[in-house]
Structure formats: C-alpha cells, structure tokens
Amino acid sequence: MSLARFTVCILLMFVASPLAWGQSSVPGLYDARVQVESQADDERRRATREGLEQVVVRMTGQREVLGDESVRDLVRGADRYVQQFGFETRETDDGDQLELRLRFDGQALQRALAEREISVWVEADRPRVLIWLAIDRAGDRELVGGDTALDVQQLVRDGARDAGLPVLMPLQDLEDRQRLSSSDVWGGFRGPILEASARYRAEVVLVGRLDRRGQEFAGRWLLFRDGETQEWSATDEELDAVLAAGTSGAAERLARALGRRPGERVVGDFTLQVDGLQGLADFTYVHRLLGETRGVGGVDVLRADGETLYLRIRLEGDSDRFIRDVEQGGRLERVRSDSMTSPAADAPTVDLGFRLRG
Template identity: 25%
Template sequence: MTILLKHLFEYLYSLRMRGYSLIDSRSNGAALLLVFFSIHSSFSVAAEFIDLYSVKLAVDSETKQQRLVASRKALETVFVRVTGDNDAVKKYPLLAENIAAADQLLARYSYYKDSKPSVHYETNQVMTKNARITAGRMLEHAQSSQLMIEFSFKPEAVKQLLMSASAPFWQASRPEVLIWLVVQEGAERTIVNSELSPSHFGRLEVAARRRGIPVAQPLLDLEELSKLNENDIWASSMDKIIASSDRYSHGAVLTGKISRRTSGQWYGQWTLSYQNSEQVEFFSGSDLFEFSHLGIDLVADKMANDYAVVTSEKRPNNEWMIHVDGIHSLQDFTQLSQSLRAVPALKSIRLHSVDQSSCYFYVDAVVQLQKIKALLALNGSLELQLPKDLIPNIEVEPLIDTTSLHYIWRQR
C-alpha cells in the first residue's frame, strides 16, 4: 500500500505540474487518488504523541487471578483516557459490559520489577475518589522494588468499541499543559518541579498519566526566577505567570498553591488559564493525591470538551471544504494528507483539485466547523486564514450554508 501511495502521489504531482485539475475526467490518476482518499481516510490516528493504550500497574504476584483483575482496572484507565471522561464506564453501558472481557482487547502484557516505584507507579484504581486516595497511599509507601505489569490494548479494537457505544474519542495528539505549583510548609514556600520536589511532581505525573495529559514544568533558571518567584505564584499574579509562560510551547497553563495547616489539613487552589479564560477550583483535605487529581481533571475536562469527538455512525455527517496554500513539493502534499487523516472527526477526505500551490479537499465530518478548527490547530504546520466561500463541486450540488476553512502550510 505504501508503494502504491508513493506512485499515486508522484503521478498526481506530475499532472499538477502539467496543469491538470484533479476533477478532470481525462485524469485517470486523479480518479485513483480520489478512490484512495475515500477508502483510506477513515477514522484513524496516524501519529500518536501520547500512549493512550498502555497502562502500568503494581501487583503482588504473577497469578492469573491478579492479572485478570489488573487488566480490568487497566482497561478502565484506557477508557478514561480515550474518551476524556472520568465517568466513561458509568455513562456508556457498552464500555462497562466489556470491562469483564478486557483480555479480548489486550494486545500484550509483561511483568517487570520497578526499582523506583515512587516515580513510575501508576494508579491501579481509576473510577472513584476513594480509590484514587488508596492508590496514592500505595505510591507513598511502595516497596523499594515493586513487581509491575504493563498492559497494551489494541487501538483499533478500542476505537471500534467507542463507536459502537457512541462514546467520544480524544485523539493522542494533545496540547501540553505547563504547571506552576508552589507548596508552603510553615513559613517556607517552594516552586515544584521534578528536581526540587520529586514527590509533589510525581503525584501530578500520576494524575496526568491517568487522564492522558502531557505536562511540562518550568526550567526555573536564573532568568526566569528574576521575573517570577514563588511569592508571585502564591499571589496568583496571572500577568506575570502568563508572561513567563510565553517562553514555553503549551496549550494551557495550570497554576496551583497548597499549604498545610497545623491540624495536618491541606488547603489549596488551582487556576486554569485556557483559551483566553480562567477557571478556579479550591481544595481542602488530607490527601495530596486528591489535590493533584483535582488540577489535572480540571484541565482534562476542559480540553476533552474541545477535542473529544463522538464518532457514532448514527450522527449526521457534514461536508466542508478545506483549502490549503503553500504546497510546493510532493513532501508537503504527503505530510498535509497525513495531517488530515490523523483527525478522527474526519470520516472521509476527497481531493477536489490542485491549482498551482493550492490544494482543495472535501471532508465528511461528524462535528461542526468550530471543532474541526480546534483539532487542526494542534498541527503547527497549518496556519488558519480567514474563511472563504465553498468552492462549488461540479459533480455534487453545493451544500446550503456551507463554508470552508482556509490554511497556509508552514513547513516546520
């Protein structure tokens, strides 16, 4: 298939250089390419930046019974990640029914010993607050060498199950979240990162792995600390925090502070800066894992609302035009087509025409235009331009009230 695709693209590009339009009936290569796009641009993810389908759990032994129990818990975690919904198993009965048959969705599993479980241990209880607290305590008191099992589930089987359940799917290409966190104990305040506060940052990593959220930490170098210190973060000086965050590539900024009182209780706050708005959540409790999950859940729920796509075949499709300028080579064309095929909301992609350095695609989507824009914004090579009117399809009646998206391809 790869060789066929290569030849098709080469033939297409030679036709384009000779001035042919891909909707010209004289172009047999165009017809082949249109068929190829219609067949092979279905619901799939070409490049995954987050491993959504692998879960590591602590176990006491290698018995079959423990493996079966652990596999069910691991599949629950996968369902939470891929749907973007903490309550996925409760909301979608078909997912709950398949938990008991987790082995049927399993690609492989393996055992290993983890010499640093405090860093790499992953929660093995995922659906309830009490379970997360239990997992957190297990992390803090983990043995120096912990027996672990890693499960890897079949991506296509999981995606097909989501479609059958009419559950959302959140693709693996996800915006990174920059975290600023200050911990106060007594009169001392410390900015958290993996070097200065490995236990605090480790809790955030556990929560982030559970939801499939990529997290970043500040460098805390001299230049940065001269502009932003722990007191600024504690005071939630958002202007300074956002200004210092501009040096990093991120999709959201999560700012937190947590303090322990003499009673042993922790009191804290998370502020999420995302899409030009802010949301604040407050915390009080005795367990820091609960605080970490509160912050990560705040981010994950917001992002999932923008990026998760329901791909049920029962949903009506919408046809849109995507116009991309700046395609100057076969490599550009190939990378562009791969980028479009990586968007799960696009059920099919049909090449309409090529004109000089511009390509026009018709896409059948299961979501509205705004969500397509949000999903394509994750690709740094596509720069959105002002929308244009839909180019008429000479073979199909133009859709009423349909618009297009116009991009410029910027090679990274």
C-alpha cells in the same frame, strides 16, 4: 525539472509513501499497568479488569462512571478488549514489583461505551494544558519547570498520563521569570498568569500551589478556561497523590464540559486549498502539519497545481478548533475565498483555504 513533472513527482511521493498521520495526541490513552502478586491466570484476569477500569476512566474523564451497571458488565468481560499484555518487573523503594502491562483496543471500547450511551472524551477534544506550579519548601517558594524540581515534574507528567491529559510545563527561562513570579502563581493572580501563558498557546491553564502542613501535603488548584475559573484543593500524606488530584481534577472538569454523548461526534471530510508552496519541502511540511493536527484521521492529496495544493482531510471534532490548531501550530494561515488563488476549471470544490507563510 518542468512544473508538470514536478507536480507528478509530488503526487507519486505521497501516494507511494504511506505514513502514520493523525497519531494520538494522548500517548498511552488505552494502556494500563497493574501490580500483581504472580503470573497466575486468576491474578492476570483480576488485574486486567482493574486495568480496563483505568482506561475507561481515562476515556470518559469520570471515575463515577464505574458505578454504572452497564460499565461494570463491560469490565467483567475485560479480556475480550485486550490487544497486548505482558509481565514486567520494576524496581521500587520497597523492592522488585511485578506488573502486568496491558494495551486495550481503543476502537472496540469506544463502540462498547457508545452502545451503553456513555459519554466519551475524544482525543480531538482534549486541550493542551499548561501547568504553573509553585512549591513552598520551608518558606522558600519556587516555580516548577525547566531545570527546576525535575522529580516533581515527572510526578506531574505521570499523573497527567494516568488522567489522559496532554500537558506541558513552562520553560522557566528568562522570559518566564521576567513575566511571572512565584508570588503571582501562589496568589493565583489570573491577569499575570494568562499574560505569561500566552507564549505557550495553551487553551487551558492549570495553576497549583503546594506546601507541607505537618505530616501532610496540601495543594490548591485553579483551572482557567474560556474566561471561567474553577477551584479545588487536596491534602494527602503522599506528594504524588496531591499532584494527581490536580491533573485528575482538571481532567474531570474538562471532560464534563467537552465529553460527547454517542451520536454527538462530528466527523466529516473537508477539502483544503493551500497556496504559496515553493517546492518539495513546503509540500512535505504542509502534509505533515495537517496529519499531525489532532482530530485529523487521514490526509489525501487530491491535486497539485504549481504553488497550490488540494487535499482532503478526515476530521473528527470541531472545524473551528481544527483551524485554530493549524494556525497556532506553524506557518499556515486561514484566508478568505476571495483571497485564494483562482482554481483551475476542473479543481475540486474547496471548503477551507490556507496560505503558507514564508
């Protein structure tokens, strides 16, 4: 196949095959589930308002926002923001429990909060959080992750989902065990923890230690971000409540730092040049990688010239964060303009240049 014909096939493939790029990095951000006593209309409306409160807290990262009169007014009209709902029976230790499952219109809610001048913690600004958790079970300490304490890991993920926090747990493989001990995590020793975290490329590290004191569980939490450390603690008779205090506490602190007032959101189109592509697999890889990078709302192929691909992306968020995510996410590396392949005379003006590593 000639180079010209191959290039035409590449462009036709991307035009003829619309894909859902730029999907949410926080699954379930606009979903809620609420226990109900029945499927009666009054009970459904009550639960819908409660579900919207869950989503608003998740969108803003701040529970106190529910005290704002304009937000209370928004919640009173919760039905208008519902996209889907349904009832489901779930088995629990206390017997079958009826739940209302809801999905709200995220874009409409963002507009409604903007009109009320409420800060929103946009998905593009939600960093991935690595969680190191040490548990003391009657004097025997263990690190949670890998195949260890799977029940606790699920509770952590449930709490993170409710807080709208993208998280990952350590693998607890040989490399982790060699680099970090349960004593390091229990003591909150920043140096060893961050060294062991480097392999995961997480922007934020959440460290917890958990033990039982009488009838209560006690947890201490540390948040490492940008050279700063924040600390808080929680006690409760229920294990899930103490774990949720860790993920929700991290979400609240990150939202205060990263939430944006209406009008502060950075949205723009950027043209990218990517060099070093060798065939169809490389073209597909680059397109998929960019489309799945958080903050990217769309990817359009502008032109393909031999080993060079020109694309336009719709970016919501900080361009420096986008560059860092792309470089950490795979085989693309940023290059200076004088290191890029010389463009053809009619090639588009380029904002950012990358090269595909082999």
